[in-house]
Amino acid sequence: MSNMRSLTFDAIIIGGGGSGLRAALELAKSGKKTAVLSKVFPTRSHTVSAQGGITCAIASADPNDDWRWHMYDTVKGGDYIADQDAAEYMCSEGPKAVFELEHMGLPFSRFDNGRIYQRPFGGQSKDFGKGGQAARTCAAADRTGHALLHTLYQNNLKNNTTFLNEWYAVDLVKNANGDVVGCIAMCIETGELVHVKSKATVLATGGAGRIYASTTNALINTGDGIGMALRAGFPMQDMEMWQFHPTGIYGAGTLVTEGCRGEGGYLINKDGERFMERYAPNAKDLAGRDVVARSMVMEILEGRGCGEKGDHVFLKLDHLGEEVLGKRLPGIVELSKTFAHVDPAKEPIPVVPTCHYMMGGIPTNVHGQAIMQDEDGNDQIVNGLFACGEAACVSVHGANRLGGNSLLDLVVFGRAAGMYIESALNEGIEYLDATQSDIDAAMKRLNRWNESSGGESVPALKAELQEIMQSDFGVFRQEDNMQDGVKKLAELRERIANAHLGDKSNAFNTARVEALELDNLMEVAEATAISALERKESRGAHSRYDYPDRDDVNWLKHSLFFPATKTLGKRDVNFTPKTVDTFEPKVRTY
Amino acid sequence: MSMLQVSVYRYNPETDSAPYMQEFQVDTQGRDVMVLNVLAMIKEQDSSMAYRRSCREGVCGSDGMNMNGKNGLACITPLSEVVKGGKLTLRPLPGLPVIRDLVVDMALFYKQYERIQPYLQNDTPDPAIERLQSPEDRDKLDGLYECILCACCSTSCPSFWWNPDKFVGPAGLLQSYRFLADSRDTATSERLAELEDPFSVFRCRGIMNCVAVCPKGLNPTRAIGKIREMLLANAT
Numbered sequence: 001m002s003n004m005r006s007l008t009f010d011a012i013i014i015g016g017g018g019s020g021l022r023a024a025l026e027l028a029k030s031g032k033k034t035a036v037l038s039k040v041f042p043t044r045s046h047t048v049s050a051q052g053g054i055t056c057a058i059a060s061a062d063p064n065d066d067w068r069w070h071m072y073d074t075v076k077g078g079d080y081i082a083d084q085d086a087a088e089y090m091c092s093e094g095p096k097a098v099f100e101l102e103h104m105g106l107p108f109s110r111f112d113n114g115r116i117y118q119r120p121f122g123g124q125s126k127d128f129g130k131g132g133q134a135a136r137t138c139a140a141a142d143r144t145g146h147a148l149l150h151t152l153y154q155n156n157l158k159n160n161t162t163f164l165n166e167w168y169a170v171d172l173v174k175n176a177n178g179d180v181v182g183c184i185a186m187c188i189e190t191g192e193l194v195h196v197k198s199k200a201t202v203l204a205t206g207g208a209g210r211i212y213a214s215t216t217n218a219l220i221n222t223g224d225g226i227g228m229a230l231r232a233g234f235p236m237q238d239m240e241m242w243q244f245h246p247t248g249i250y251g252a253g254t255l256v257t258e259g260c261r262g263e264g265g266y267l268i269n270k271d272g273e274r275f276m277e278r279y280a281p282n283a284k285d286l287a288g289r290d291v292v293a294r295s296m297v298m299e300i301l302e303g304r305g306c307g308e309k310g311d312h313v314f315l316k317l318d319h320l321g322e323e324v325l326g327k328r329l330p331g332i333v334e335l336s337k338t339f340a341h342v343d344p345a346k347e348p349i350p351v352v353p354t355c356h357y358m359m360g361g362i363p364t365n366v367h368g369q370a371i372m373q374d375e376d377g378n379d380q381i382v383n384g385l386f387a388c389g390e391a392a393c394v395s396v397h398g399a400n401r402l403g404g405n406s407l408l409d410l411v412v413f414g415r416a417a418g419m420y421i422e423s424a425l426n427e428g429i430e431y432l433d434a435t436q437s438d439i440d441a442a443m444k445r446l447n448r449w450n451e452s453s454g455g456e457s458v459p460a461l462k463a464e465l466q467e468i469m470q471s472d473f474g475v476f477r478q479e480d481n482m483q484d485g486v487k488k489l490a491e492l493r494e495r496i497a498n499a500h501l502g503d504k505s506n507a508f509n510t511a512r513v514e515a516l517e518l519d520n521l522m523e524v525a526e527a528t529a530i531s532a533l534e535r536k537e538s539r540g541a542h543s544r545y546d547y548p549d550r551d552d553v554n555w556l557k558h559s560l561f562f563p564a565t566k567t568l569g570k571r572d573v574n575f576t577p578k579t580v581d582t583f584e585p586k587v588r589t590y
Numbered sequence: 591m592s593m594l595q596v597s598v599y600r601y602n603p604e605t606d607s608a609p610y611m612q613e614f615q616v617d618t619q620g621r622d623v624m625v626l627n628v629l630a631m632i633k634e635q636d637s638s639m640a641y642r643r644s645c646r647e648g649v650c651g652s653d654g655m656n657m658n659g660k661n662g663l664a665c666i667t668p669l670s671e672v673v674k675g676g677k678l679t680l681r682p683l684p685g686l687p688v689i690r691d692l693v694v695d696m697a698l699f700y701k702q703y704e705r706i707q708p709y710l711q712n713d714t715p716d717p718a719i720e721r722l723q724s725p726e727d728r729d730k731l732d733g734l735y736e737c738i739l740c741a742c743c744s745t746s747c748p749s750f751w752w753n754p755d756k757f758v759g760p761a762g763l764l765q766s767y768r769f770l771a772d773s774r775d776t777a778t779s780e781r782l783a784e785l786e787d788p789f790s791v792f793r794c795r796g797i798m799n800c801v802a803v804c805p806k807g808l809n810p811t812r813a814i815g816k817i818r819e820m821l822l823a824n825a826t
Binding site for chain 2: 041043044046049099102103105107108115116146150154189218331339457458502505509
């Protein structure tokens with residue numbers, strides 16, 4: 001492979017969703033030689049599917065709104081393992097980032113006074129939980145992600161960002177010192193392999209919901225950045241923390257925004273009872289997503305589920321009227337008709353908790369710099385490697401993300417990573433070049449697939465992986481199931497290592513891309529499974545029958561999964577915000 | 591058994607001198623699945639089948655293709671909507687070069703999109719908060735900003751087939767009008783000046799194929815009519 005072409009950039013951003021495009025925009029404006037490398041045309045990235053909005057204290061719905069209240073909600077929502085310095089940064093910088101989006105042209109919905117429309121979302125409060133429900137989620141109808149992603153792409157066009165669209169990053173390239181100095185990438189259209197050399201490599205590859213059989217995530221959400229980082233030996237943080245969104249359409253898995261409940265919709269069981277009143281007397285249907293998802297599963301398990309099999313509940317919207325639905329939730333009306341064969345103006349939508357979001361990921365600081373631990377357990381920056389968006393774990397979401405905080409995370413930390421990389425490049429970055437053997441190491445798994453001559457097929461193995469995760473690592477978890485799941489995953493890993501790529505052609509070979517994605521799903525699934533088994537408590541989205549309580553003595557910590565030993569360590573949570581007092585852990589009720 | 595007969599356009603530039611149609615039998619077990627699900631079943635039979643897909647819910651615009659003669663998104667098109675006589679024929683979007691199988695080269699389509707400068711232009715300094723916009727002015731963007739760039743419209747348009755390099759096409763013009771209609775955009779006359787030639791807008795013959803196929807229910811023909819009105823008003 002010594003004849004491989006190389007491309008050289010100051011910064012390469014892998015992933016063209018919200019965080020990648022926001023980072024790229026910052027760097028394109030700075031004049032640094034930057035490229036976005038994305039396996040799909042950027043507006044096909046999963047950010048496009050975000051519906052309800054971007055949560056931020058811009059003080060539009062309530063002129064007295066305060067980012068500190070948003071920060072309190074975020075820390076409480078994360079069940080107190082969100083890093084408070086990061087939550088502080090996101091919530092205080094948020095308004096600037098949202099106004100920037102508006103100035104770029106994002107078509108936000110509006111109030112009569114011309115300001116950005118904000119709707120109530122789950123887990124939102126005024127006055128540190130004492131002032132009742134807030135309305136803090138800025139929305140463009142129920143197509144906020146689409147509007148945001150297209151706006152960012154458009155502004156990257158305006159600023160002449162270089163795009164490598166429909167290119168697939170295979171693996172990171174590390175030099176002899178362990179610094180990340182680029183990646184191996186494949187042009188999907190031609191099959192050409194390229195060595196991308198870069199002083200800063202940003203993983204903005206999004207989530208990995210496709211490790212589960214039922215997910216709201218796009219088919220492309222295969223955790224490519226997580227897989228690459230794990231294969232390069234870097235640790236993953238809080239991988240047991242997966243959010244199950246309360247309202248995925250039953251059977252199809254497609255998302256129905258929390259904004260439906262923000263606009264006044266609510267969940268009912270087979271008796272027509274608004275059951276959330278029992279589980280969360282104050283916030284009701286707008287409690288944290290983990291709380292609502294668990295309550296729904298309890299209703300189903302206790303025989304009050306809807307439908308012939310009693311395996312889902314209903315989301316009632318018809319009382320909102322056609323006008324509100326048409327104005328505020330037009331996309332939901334469309335999706336319900338297509339995927340549930342239901343007109344929400346007339347009938348309730350069948351819904352069930354569905355895998356939605358990965359709170360864990362590559363541990364980073366607020367500048368997007370990836371972090372690992374030295375031998376004494378101290379944080380250590382990984383030279384050359386950055387992460388932002390869902391692939392990163394800053395951590396602002398802790399054990400459970402609040403609705404609308406994902407889009408804010410993307411733009412705030414995409415921007416922060418871009419700004420930091422710009423200043424670091426200005427100061428000068430020099431790393432050792434990669435040697436041929438460093439490059440060969442990053443080519444290993446692709447070569448393995450290309451040389452495979454027999455074995456099991458990719459789609460069947462992927463389906464097995466998704467079933468294991470679905471049955472053993474779902475909303476409620478317990479020791480014996482998880483042990484069994486970890487064992488099955490270990491066997492599956494062996495089989496995937498011997499699986500077969502039947503199509504060896506070069507031009508737009510999607511079978512090869514899917515094979516490479518399967519390796520990444522395997523890495524993410526294993527990190528999730530071992531982290532979930534080892535965190536012996538219930539916190540946020542991680543709910544165990546055998547350890548039903550939160551254990552702040554032992555587990556007020558991030559988990560850190562080490563791929564070399566497949567073991568779980570711990571990392572301190574940050575409790576020292578710079579400008580506000582620490583939010584001390586309290587019992588979490590809604 | 592309820593086998594669906596599917597005929598698919600195949601072309602691999604490395605091995606095929608010409609495209610051909612390949613027949614597949616797919617067992618849908620009688621369910622009214624989406625065309626995209628059928629493609630996934632075909633790919634399990636033949637892993638070399640190439641097509642694009644991402645969100646699988648009609649918002650990313652990846653899987654535009656021609657299904658029994660009509661352009662649409664495979665992921666939100668149920669079999670009951672397209673299958674005639676137990677048969678489904680799948681072809682790539684018409685009028686664009688084929689890279690492989692159902693994957694077309696969209697470079698010309700994107701070029702026309704980029705040509706209309708698809709970003710807000712405002713020559714006043716940014717305020718400290720958002721620019722204000724009345725709900726009535728914001729309403730003018732409904733039916734415009736929702737475009738997902740799937741290219742179903744432009745590749746169903748004979749004027750675009752003939753002049754893909756000179757006629758902006760329905761998708762690009764819809765976005766052009768999205769910025770012309772935005773009360774926050776101040777580049778109206780510059781935008782119109784770029785469209786004044788006989789091709790960019792005026793190759794539209796108003797046959798409304800674009801409207802008939804748009805999977806998001808948008809109306810590019812109406813937007814083009816509005817641009818024409820603005821151009822004419824500008825000229826007099």
